[in-house]
Amino acid sequence: MKIVIAPDSFKGSVTAIEAALSIKRGIKNAFPNAEMKLIPVADGGEGTMENLVSSTNGHKVAVTVTGPLGKPIEAFFGVLGDNETCIIEMASASGLDLISRSERNPLTATTFGTGELIKRALDEGYRNFVLAIGGSATNDGGVGMLQALGMKILDKSGNEVGFGGGALHQIHEIRLDQFDKRIHESHFLIASDVDNPLIGEKGASHVFGPQKGATDEMVQVLDENLTHWGNVVEQVTGIRLHERPGAGAAGGIGGAFQAFFPSTMKRGVDVVIHYSKLEENLKGADLLITGEGQVDFQTAYGKTPMGVAQTASKLGIPTVIIAGSIGERIESLYQYGIIGVFSIINRPISLDEAMRETKKLLEQTAEQVCRTYFFNKEGVIVNED
Template identity: 65%
Template structure:
């Protein structure tokens, strides 16, 4: 029996590979001779870089960059096995996890460090980029990233504006005279499942601003500032970001890529499936097991379990999902190739305990799920278990 194990990370608990190893342990408890293929995956957020590095025998390069609060932070980018493709997780340099909860304020947080990562990778010869833009702490329209790459954003006095979404209103001139010329010869693939426009009720400020520390008053200020920024970008490039799908990704950095880079936006999970060659790994498989920390109605929008199940469904392979917790609206998943969803929690416990025991719980649940699957096969095939 061949089983493909392709989970995402369980955030704050286990990496995608650690989850896959734990699931494999449970399977081997039932079928020691089963063929198990481990393909840790991600959906464009945390873990995307590690997944692609592992799949292509790449390497990680550490860089000291400007963090979201303007202080130095250690970040990293990945170079895939081809030696020329760079993978950057925006969260590594400009992520919400780098900002203490009591200091979260998208008026001041910057994407400058993400631009520094791109510049360093260009210096190292990379010309193909995969940008995973989930988990940002910013709402600056990508202005900081642009500044790091040579774009001058000037106020009425001809001086460079300060960092942060709160400064966009001060910009009167976008000067690209020192813009990094190497960008025109590169290609940028933006991994995101966010289709929000830059501004409006479904835009970056209103939808994502509050989780980054924005009060209702700050949201309105950010909205006004992004509107001003979009007008400037349109005047400069003739590209209208205001209502453009995906322009609101990661506080507007999606719009910056669409306006100033040779960029394409694509679902993160589809990129990871392509680079990990997951479809090839599934050939001849009897079962696929995937999972992540939280499963709910949002999973259908392009999260890892959904993408894995869609790939398996094309080959007629059933997909089982293991989750730390199950939210509302999971019924919709059964229309897309997911056969069942199981919580790994087996008794009342605190979140801290669940996080600590995740490998053990994953192994136990995968064993139980496989035993149930095999029993059902015996029953439906009319075989006498005796």
Template identity: 60%
Template sequence: MKIIIAPDSFKGSLNAVDAANSIEKGIRNTFPKAETVLLPVADGGEGTLETLVTATKGEIRDVTVIGPLGTEVRAAYGVLGDKKTCVIEMALASGLTLLKDEELSPLKATTYGTGQLIKQALDDGFTSFIIAIGGSATNDGGAGMLQALGLKIFNKDGNEIGYGGGELNKIALIEDDSFDSRIKACNFLIASDVENPLIGPNGASFIFGPQKGATPEMVETLDQHLAHWADHVAKLTGIHLHNLPGAGAAGGIGGAFQAFFPCNVKRGIDVVLEYSKFSEFLPNTDLVITGEGKVDGQTASGKTPLGVAQAAKSQDVPTIIIAGSIGNGIEALHEFGIVSIHSIINQPMTLKESIANAAGLLEQSAEQIVRAYFYSNSHNNKATSEISTNGLSET
């Protein structure tokens, strides 16, 4: 019996590695001799750097940068095992997890620190980049990142604008004479599954602004400011970000990459699965177990469980999802080779209680799931051949 364990993090409680370990413990409670392959994954958001570095036996380098609200934070970038590829996780420098709920401020939050990470990696000699842009706290169109890399963004008085999406309406002129020339000789792979345009009802501000603390009034303001930003970017580059697919990713930084960097965009989970060599572990696998904190209809848009299931289905391996919570619309997931979806919640409890006990709940859920799955298969002559008094026997 061979089981691949490939969860994302359960945000607020378990990182992907810890989640995988809890699932493995549950499996071994019933099948102590089962072959388990632990491949913790991520979808371009929080945990992507750690996942890629671990999978490739790379290293992490600490860097101090300007955080989302203009104060210094300790961040990092990763180097893959090939010693040539740099991984930058935007969330570490400009992410939501760096702020408390009461600190969220999309009018002020800046991507400047993300630009500093890129600059440090350039200074260290890297020319090949993977940029994971999920989990941002920002809505500045990537202006801060570009400023950190030398782009000059002036107001009508000839002074550079300040941090945040609230400053973008002040732009009078953009100059790229001092923009880091090394970028043209690099290649950037952007890990993002967001196809939203920069502005409008499906744009960065309206769709993602509220989760970053934007009120309805702020959303309107931010959208107008991003439109002003896009007008000036178009004047300089000829690239119209306004309705460009993917430009709205991470508060508009997706558009900044498309306008100013030589880059390709790829779904985050696909990047991680590729570098983790996920497909190479699938032969002779009986089951894949994946999961994350919440699974609902949005999961079908390209989040971790979907990407894992699609990869497994390509080799006819079934997938089961374990989630912290389950929302509406999960029916759409079954067509992608997902057998069933389970919540770790086994009795009435608060969110705080479920987070505090996530490891044990995940372990217990995994045990019961594999018992039920292989018990059913044993009666169809697909897996185990007998049920013992102490549990299910292994094949």
């Protein structure tokens, strides 16, 4: 019996690695001799670096950078097991979780620290990059990142514009002569599930600004400022970001990569599946177990459980999803090789209690799922000790 365990994190309670270990314990309760492969996964947001470093036997490098509010913080970049690929998680340097809810302000939050992480990795000799850009606190169009890498972004007086999306309207000139030349010796694979354009009702400011602390008035200012930034970029590069899919990812940093970096954007979960060698590890498996905190009809639109289920389905391997909660219209998932969706909630319980007990509840649910699935299958004996 071979079972592959490939969950995402249960946000706010357990990481993907912790979830995988909890599921493993539950399976061992029923089948002590089962072969299990643990492949924690993510969708390009928080946890992506940790998961890829773990699954490839890589390592992390600590770097002091400028945080989203302009204060020094400790961030990390990861080096995968090939010792050639560097993974940078934007959330580590410029993430929303780095600041309190009361401090959220995309008018001032900066991506400068993300640029510092890239610069440090370039200094270490890395030229092959994976950028996971989910979970940002910023809406500055990637301007801070570009400044950290030497690009001069100046106002009418010839001074560097300040941090944050609120300063973009001041941009008068872009100078590329001091932009780090090593950028164009490198390749950047951008992991993102977001295909929003830079501006407009579906753009970075309107869709993601409110969760980063923007009021309705701030959203309008941010959108106008990104429009101005897009205009300047188009004048300099000939690349129009305004309506371009993915340019609005992570407060517009997706557009900065498209305009100034040799880069490719891919669905975050597909990037993780590739580097974790999920398909290779699935060969010969009887079952795939995945999961995340909330599962509903939106899961079909490229979220982590869907990505791994599609990979398993190509090999004829069924998938079970274990979720913290189950929302509406999950029947849409069954056409993708998913045979069942199970909630870990087994009694009346508060959200706080459920989040505190997630590891135990995952273990219990995984055991019951596997006892049921493998019951009476030829050659399978359920442990009765």
